[in-house]
Amino acid sequence: MDQKENNSRRNFLDKGLKIGLATAIGSIGFSKLAEALTTQTAKDSTDKMQLMTTNGTLVEVDTSEVVEMINGQAEHIMYNVREGIPNRKFVMVIDLAKCKNALKCQESCNKNHFITGDNPWLKVHKMQADDDTAPYWMPTTCMHCDHPACVSVCPVGATFKRKDGLVLIDNERCIGCRFCMAACPYSTRVFNWSEPDQGDITMDMHMHGEEHYSPEYAGLPSVKGTVDKCDFCPHLIKENELPHCVTACPNGTFYFGDKYEDTVTNGDETLRLSKLLTDRAGFRLMDDLGTRPSVYYLPPVNRLVDFKEGLKNFSEYKTDKKPE
Amino acid sequence: MKNYDKLLNDLAPQKFGKAGVIWTSSLIVIIIIGLIAYIDQIRKGLVVTNLNDYALWGIYISNFVFFVATSFVASVTVAVLRLTNNSWRTPIVRIAEIIAVACIIMAGLTIMIDMGRPDRLLNLFIYGRMQSPIIWDVIIIPTFMIISLLLLYFPLLPDLAILKTHFKEKNPTLSKWYGRLSLNWTGNPKQTKIQLKSIKIVALLILITGIILQTIDAWLFSTLFRVGWDSTNMGAYFVSGAAVAGLGALVTVVYVLRRAYKLENYITNIHFDKLGKFLALACLVYLYFNINEYLIPEFTSKKEEISHLNLLIDGQFAPLFWLVIIGGLIIPTIILLFKKGRTPFSIFVVGLLVVIGSWWKRYLIVTPTLLHPFLPIQGVPKSWQHYFPSWHEWIITIATLAMALLIITILVRFLPIIPIEKTANEQELLNKNTNS
Numbered sequence: 001m002d003q004k005e006n007n008s009r010r011n012f013l014d015k016g017l018k019i020g021l022a023t024a025i026g027s028i029g030f031s032k033l034a035e036a037l038t039t040q041t042a043k044d045s046t047d048k049m050q051l052m053t054t055n056g057t058l059v060e061v062d063t064s065e066v067v068e069m070i071n072g073q074a075e076h077i078m079y080n081v082r083e084g085i086p087n088r089k090f091v092m093v094i095d096l097a098k099c100k101n102a103l104k105c106q107e108s109c110n111k112n113h114f115i116t117g118d119n120p121w122l123k124v125h126k127m128q129a130d131d132d133t134a135p136y137w138m139p140t141t142c143m144h145c146d147h148p149a150c151v152s153v154c155p156v157g158a159t160f161k162r163k164d165g166l167v168l169i170d171n172e173r174c175i176g177c178r179f180c181m182a183a184c185p186y187s188t189r190v191f192n193w194s195e196p197d198q199g200d201i202t203m204d205m206h207m208h209g210e211e212h213y214s215p216e217y218a219g220l221p222s223v224k225g226t227v228d229k230c231d232f233c234p235h236l237i238k239e240n241e242l243p244h245c246v247t248a249c250p251n252g253t254f255y256f257g258d259k260y261e262d263t264v265t266n267g268d269e270t271l272r273l274s275k276l277l278t279d280r281a282g283f284r285l286m287d288d289l290g291t292r293p294s295v296y297y298l299p300p301v302n303r304l305v306d307f308k309e310g311l312k313n314f315s316e317y318k319t320d321k322k323p324e
Numbered sequence: 325m326k327n328y329d330k331l332l333n334d335l336a337p338q339k340f341g342k343a344g345v346i347w348t349s350s351l352i353v354i355i356i357i358g359l360i361a362y363i364d365q366i367r368k369g370l371v372v373t374n375l376n377d378y379a380l381w382g383i384y385i386s387n388f389v390f391f392v393a394t395s396f397v398a399s400v401t402v403a404v405l406r407l408t409n410n411s412w413r414t415p416i417v418r419i420a421e422i423i424a425v426a427c428i429i430m431a432g433l434t435i436m437i438d439m440g441r442p443d444r445l446l447n448l449f450i451y452g453r454m455q456s457p458i459i460w461d462v463i464i465i466p467t468f469m470i471i472s473l474l475l476l477y478f479p480l481l482p483d484l485a486i487l488k489t490h491f492k493e494k495n496p497t498l499s500k501w502y503g504r505l506s507l508n509w510t511g512n513p514k515q516t517k518i519q520l521k522s523i524k525i526v527a528l529l530i531l532i533t534g535i536i537l538q539t540i541d542a543w544l545f546s547t548l549f550r551v552g553w554d555s556t557n558m559g560a561y562f563v564s565g566a567a568v569a570g571l572g573a574l575v576t577v578v579y580v581l582r583r584a585y586k587l588e589n590y591i592t593n594i595h596f597d598k599l600g601k602f603l604a605l606a607c608l609v610y611l612y613f614n615i616n617e618y619l620i621p622e623f624t625s626k627k628e629e630i631s632h633l634n635l636l637i638d639g640q641f642a643p644l645f646w647l648v649i650i651g652g653l654i655i656p657t658i659i660l661l662f663k664k665g666r667t668p669f670s671i672f673v674v675g676l677l678v679v680i681g682s683w684w685k686r687y688l689i690v691t692p693t694l695l696h697p698f699l700p701i702q703g704v705p706k707s708w709q710h711y712f713p714s715w716h717e718w719i720i721t722i723a724t725l726a727m728a729l730l731i732i733t734i735l736v737r738f739l740p741i742i743p744i745e746k747t748a749n750e751q752e753l754l755n756k757n758t759n760s
Contacts, residue, residue: 118705119377125702140699149549155458156444156451175447176370176440178380179458185549187697191380191440194371224369225440286698289549316702 084162093255096300099137101310108248113219119190121230136300142230143293150180174226196222358723372716379711384438386686391431397570398424399534421476426731482745485509552693567606572678579672600666607657652681
């Protein structure tokens with residue numbers, strides 16, 4: 001009985017293997033054939049097309065080689081999460097003249113990234129360089145540096161820099177050594193010291209159309225023993241929407257955009273990035289450290305709001321605006 | 325021949341007395357309590373510590389740095405004294421090797437306690453990136469561990485063969501183990517030649533890897549932007565600090581073992597005098613680097629440097645800072661500079677001061693810097709502006725220290741703490757000289 005069963009299994013395996021092998025060889029053959037046929041037609045084509053390159057010279061191209069260009073802004077283009085959206089370079093401009101510490105940015109960020117602890121990713125600092133100089137409010141996000149100290153020191157590549165400028169964290173790879181937190185001069189990174197209390201996050205994930213964990217949606221879910229931080233909301237920008245803090249700000253303090261397109265917008269107005277930075281003397285935070293941040297600041301001059309107005313929202317020792 | 329028997333009886337490993345049993349079992353109890361606390365930490369996460377997003381490293385890291393520093397003892401005594409032909413080193417080198425092995429094993433273990441996800445340890449090998457100083461550490465710590473084990477093992481071979489015959493009747497199982505480990509050592513010229521050559525190579529390697537290890541440990545901090553770490557002084561500062569910690573630990577352990585095993589005939593006052601001078605030299609060098617580290621930034625008075633230094637000099641860390649600098653460095657140096665200060669007991673006390681000072685010194689390197697970031701600490705709970713270890717952290721850290729002591733105790737129980745063969749040879753040589 002045993003013997004027989006063994007035999008039949010062996011036969012089955014034997015046959016299965018042979019059939020599988022035959023199919024594989026067959027399909028390779030077919031694909032080769034198909035390839036040969038297509039190249040044949042391509043070679044036969046004699047239609048030429050005149051096109052102008054970006055630097056203005058006319059070139060002639062075979063029509064068969066002309067493919068419609070995928071628009072850089074097109075939604076749902078496939079790209080490697082660790083490489084980023086092709087041909088984009090995301091930047092943010094924060095206008096310190098407009099911030100009044102309303103904390104709507106923080107509220108929206110906390111709510112949409114399910115941040116429930118004492119560790120908001122977006123902070124608004126009360127700054128004053130010296131007793132004689134004026135105080136101002138300064139929102140800080142992750143600076144998404146082009147020379148990120150956190151990425152340099154990460155031993156496992158859990159935090160990585162993308163070509164589109166974003167610095168993201170893979171919470172499924174992070175070992176929780178917190179070296180990146182020590183490396184970041186902006187103290188932007190936070191740690192999940194305990195199991196994050198995020199409610200029924202799996203339900204939320206379905207609601208947001210995210211079936212699986214992705215570094216492109218930080219906080220969904222946060223993982224115990226790993227590092228979190230502002231992610232510039234790639235889950236929104238790939239849908240051509242603005243990050244939560246930008247849309248939430250009542251004063252239009254945050255501008256978001258693409259450096260290659262040289263435009264930034266706060267939702268109300270769209271401005272030329274280079275002109276804005278030149279006209280308003282834009283600067284980057286601790287630029288002397290060589291971190292080359294993607295976040296620019298405009299100095300707090302000609303302010304629209306009174307600094308004191310923000311004080312009612314300010315408490316030195318507590319986080320505000322947790323999600324309801 | 326009678327001399328030799330006495331020597332063997334004096335130096336062969338002995339069973340624990342009552343004190344030994346109490347000592348070992350209390351160490352084991354402490355370790356078990358620490359293990360329970362660690363399991364609790366794994367279950368609940370690092371929330372059981374008092375660490376926070378600003379004080380993101382605490383005593384787990386400073387304790388790790390302490391272990392790494394103390395493991396330097398093998399490089400600084402065994403290798404340096406060998407290369408400089410200091411023959412008085414014979415009775416103390418084995419103890420130094422044992423301390424180094426215990427400390428580097430514990431360094432490897434303690435760094436894992438700090439990890440948020442110890443379950444992902446293998447990621448270091450799967451995704452390791454050479455540019456991260458942590459990977460440098462992952463490479464150098466096992467390397468140093470292997471070399472320090474070899475440095476303990478190679479010189480042991482003749483002694484293991486001696487112990488094999490010594491325990492043949494008294495304890496056959498133990499004798500069998502000594503036999504296996506002695507690798508058929510007979511002491512013929514061919515074997516001796518290979519052994520001496522191997523020891524020479526390993527001694528040189530331990531010096532090189534020791535300096536690399538300490539330097540990488542310094543780079544874990546100096547590759548970061550933070551004020552107090554971002555200093556070109558760090559590498560040399562850590563190497564010299566490690567010499568102090570290692571020698572401090574050595575004199576303390578040597579004193580305790582001498583008393584416990586009545587080795588006054590072998591480890592004499594001369595040895596303590598020499599060790600005392602060596603420790604004084606290490607302290608002076610370390611003091612020099614401390615002056616560079618703390619005094620020179622005061623001169624240019626950069627805003628951030630000054631507020632960091634103020635934390636140490638007259639801020640919240642001032643009492644600890646001055647205790648460590650004065651009690652753990654200046655006073656020991658002054659005591660050791662006088663001949664009367666270099667008696668065994670005095671050196672033991674100095675050693676204790678130095679070791680305790682060295683431990684807290686690492687705390688002062690790690691914590692104040694983190695509590696002084698570039699952007700102000702705002703909008704977080706008030707407790708995040710301070711850091712002092714929680715009970716979990718203390719219990720686990722004390723357990724790691726106990727584990728280091730337990731490793732030392734076990735090695736001392738089964739290995740001859742003073743090289744038998746070498747001592748016998750030296751005494752024979754001495755006798756020959758006096759007779760002729």
